[in-house]
Amino acid sequence: MKKNNLENENDDMCEVFKSHEDVVDRVKGRIPEESEFAELSEFFKIFGNPTRLKIISLLSIEDLCVCDICDALDLNQTTVSNQLRILRANNIVKYQKEGKMARYSLTDLHIEMIYKVGLEHILE
């Protein structure tokens, strides 16, 4: 039994979880699907770790082999390799084998953009 009378346009009451039905209906139809939110959150989760961010930061300057990343960040090889695996699995870095070495680079410009807008945000 909902109110049909519109005698007050600025009625801001939510009346026990019934909320503003018109507003709710409008926005509900304009957001992505469940599965896309799941995928997107997995993607952003990758940026939520300082080690991975450092790797992304380095690779936004130039392509590097695993060994150089370890050295530049003063991290052990297992740690870097593990994080690179996660970055690869999430399509954030790619690599090219060169003999014994693996040269890593960022997958595309989206990655660099997100990293830089984030950095801008926290520095402002």
Added chain:
Amino acid sequence: MKKNNLENENDDMCEVFKSHEDVVDRVKGRIPEESEFAELSEFFKIFGNPTRLKIISLLSIEDLCVCDICDALDLNQTTVSNQLRILRANNIVKYQKEGKMARYSLTDLHIEMIYKVGLEHILE
């Protein structure tokens, strides 16, 4: 005792964690400080949860009260309120009290940009 001879410019060996010293020295000087990576990863961590992304997605369409968010996302009030607290603490949403209600909105355009670039990335 490092090699000084440059007889081979394309020498790609890393010689046991000594890596490519010139490259490493160059990039090391161009990345942010430890504390900034910590802060930035905390910031991005917020985007790494589907519930919070949904809230961000809704608020990128229009400002909403807690009740509307619960209803639009079919989530219980505690969950939404908890995530809003995290979003507030991380400067991702702000709110305005209007009587009993709290009307939430995104803090600034960076948030919307990051959300949208991420969505673009996973949809391509």
Added chain:
DNA sequence: TTTTCATATCATGATATTGTGATATGTTAA
């Protein structure tokens, strides 16, 4: 007052993520 409602905080068990030691793989040099 007291009641009702919108929102916030606390506490917790379930689950996920972290860095790292041990070890494996695969490539090149000897």
Added chain:
DNA sequence: TTAACATATCACAATATCATGATATGAAAA
């Protein structure tokens, strides 16, 4: 072959995060 090296994978203890029930706060209505 064997040895040395660059990188990858496995396993796990320590830690962090999640959703949610119980409860608190604070504003407006009665």
